[in-house]
Amino acid sequence: xxTLFDEHALARIIDQSxxxxxxxxxxxxxxxxxxxxxxxxxxxxxxxxxxxxxxxxTIAQAALDAHARLETCLTQVLELEGWDLDTMTMPDTLxxxxxxxx
Amino acid sequence: xxxxxxxxxxxxxxxxxxxxxxxASSGFVAPxxxxxxxxxxxxxxxxxxxxxxxxxxxxxxxxxxxxRLRRAAPGCAVLALAAPGAAxxxxxxxxxxxxxxxxxxxxxxxxxxxxxxxxxxAAGRPARRADGQARAPVQARFxxxxxxxxxxxxxxxxxxxxxxxxxxxxxxxLNAEHARQVRAADGSVLRLGGGGLVATFAGPARxxxxxxxxxxxxxxxxxxxxxLELAVGLCSGLAVTGFLHSGGAGQYEVAGAAVELAARLSRxxxxxxxxxxxxxxxxxxxxxxHVRQQPVRVPGVESAVVxxxxxxxxxxxxxxxxxxEHRP
Numbered sequence: 001x002x003t004l005f006d007e008h009a010l011a012r013i014i015d016q017s018x019x020x021x022x023x024x025x026x027x028x029x030x031x032x033x034x035x036x037x038x039x040x041x042x043x044x045x046x047x048x049x050x051x052x053x054x055x056x057x058t059i060a061q062a063a064l065d066a067h068a069r070l071e072t073c074l075t076q077v078l079e080l081e082g083w084d085l086d087t088m089t090m091p092d093t094l095x096x097x098x099x100x101x102x
Numbered sequence: 103x104x105x106x107x108x109x110x111x112x113x114x115x116x117x118x119x120x121x122x123x124x125x126a127s128s129g130f131v132a133p134x135x136x137x138x139x140x141x142x143x144x145x146x147x148x149x150x151x152x153x154x155x156x157x158x159x160x161x162x163x164x165x166x167x168x169x170r171l172r173r174a175a176p177g178c179a180v181l182a183l184a185a186p187g188a189a190x191x192x193x194x195x196x197x198x199x200x201x202x203x204x205x206x207x208x209x210x211x212x213x214x215x216x217x218x219x220x221x222x223x224a225a226g227r228p229a230r231r232a233d234g235q236a237r238a239p240v241q242a243r244f245x246x247x248x249x250x251x252x253x254x255x256x257x258x259x260x261x262x263x264x265x266x267x268x269x270x271x272x273x274x275x276l277n278a279e280h281a282r283q284v285r286a287a288d289g290s291v292l293r294l295g296g297g298g299l300v301a302t303f304a305g306p307a308r309x310x311x312x313x314x315x316x317x318x319x320x321x322x323x324x325x326x327x328x329x330l331e332l333a334v335g336l337c338s339g340l341a342v343t344g345f346l347h348s349g350g351a352g353q354y355e356v357a358g359a360a361v362e363l364a365a366r367l368s369r370x371x372x373x374x375x376x377x378x379x380x381x382x383x384x385x386x387x388x389x390x391x392h393v394r395q396q397p398v399r400v401p402g403v404e405s406a407v408v409x410x411x412x413x414x415x416x417x418x419x420x421x422x423x424x425x426x427e428h429r430p
Contacts, residue, residue, distance in 0.1 A: 007187045007188040007189075008159060008160055008188070010185070010187060011159035011160070011185035011187055011188065011189040012158075012159065012160070014185035014186070014189075014209045014210060015114075015117070015156075015157075015158045015159060015185055015189075015209065016114075016116075016117065017209075017210055018117045018120055018121065018156070018183075018209060018210060018211065023209075023210040026209065026210040027210065029185075030186055030208075030209075030210065033186050033187040034186070036187075095116050
């Protein structure tokens with residue numbers, strides 16, 4: 001699987017976002033990690049019949065497609081929000097107290 | 103229920119204050135500690151029921167700090183917040199080894215989830231505080247093991263010919279004989295069941311002992327009158343071993359990829375044969391174990407596995423294995 005963000009970068013985005021209400025990039029990062037888990041699981045799943053293999057390949061390919069799409073989305077979101085893409089640091093302008101009640 | 107006293111430990115000022123606000127909105131008062139050097143002193147001063155630790159992936163020293171906290175205040179619960187993926191896996195592994203964390207909430211966190219986790223932890227705190235005892239540490243460790251899994255199969259037509267008790271008697275008799283041979287080969291039988299047994303071999307000669315045992319099991323089974331078929335899976339690797347106390351009495355348990363893969367190999371092995379991963383064969387010093395020329399692919403095993411068929415060439419397969427130089 002080709003990746004634009006390693007696990008350290010994704011964790012750093014999530015670490016800084018922390019809470020649901022101000023964590024749109026973190027939500028995308030989390031989805032990217034879950035798609036990697038899904039893809040890995042499908043590759044390792046037991047194929048006891050031809051149909052099993054087709055099922056796992058279909059899911060794995062869909063996970064790959066969705067992963068690529070979401071990584072591109074994450075890049076765009078981070079650029080829109082003004083993150084430092086070298087250090088994956090949240091811009092100060094985003095560092096505000098959440099507006100919604102918990 | 104009493105509202106637990108909290109303390110937030112987060113080396114990042116911004117996320118610490120976001121977390122403090124979130125907790126305050128749920129009715130929790132939580133002082134913040136940013137500096138790990140003063141955490142234990144602050145815990146001593148505030149006497150919290152629960153310390154909420156915000157883990158930042160890759161930040162050095164946080165785990166050591168939490169381990170120190172557990173030693174200094176064993177009656178204080180630790181709730182960790184961690185990003186999913188590698189950060190969470192690392193933390194879970196470390197927590198399983200050290201027992202230093204009581205609960206983990208995945209980030210991004212929501213008010214509902216952290217509130218539920220805190221209240222669940224708080225509900226479990228009074229008893230621990232009342233007896234003044236720290237939780238008994240889990241006895242577990244990592245160990246390099248060779249895992250042997252047998253699979254007993256009933257060929258089509260065998261089961262309908264047997265009374266249920268007869269079938270179980272045959273399974274029990276085979277398991278007992280296989281367990282005897284495992285122990286004779288310096289292995290440990292982990293569990294016995296209707297489908298076979300799981301055994302482990304430790305020490306420098308573990309792979310050799312496990313492989314030799316597998317071939318002897320298959321060789322003996324081939325000349326026996328057993329109407330159940332036998333296949334064996336072998337895999338070596340790092341595993342967690344220790345005692346599980348759920349339910350009261352301690353039970354020795356081994357967990358890890360090698361256990362799961364050995365089971366998969368046993369299921370994939372043809373009747374009368376053993377499948378072993380490549381590392382096991384190399385470690386065992388088996389020079390010419392390739393009775394079957396075509397390696398078998400098994401999901402989850404990176405390298406192709408080799409099928410050993412002692413019935414086809416018993417002397418070649420067993421003769422390739424020298425006596426072990428080291429005993430476990």
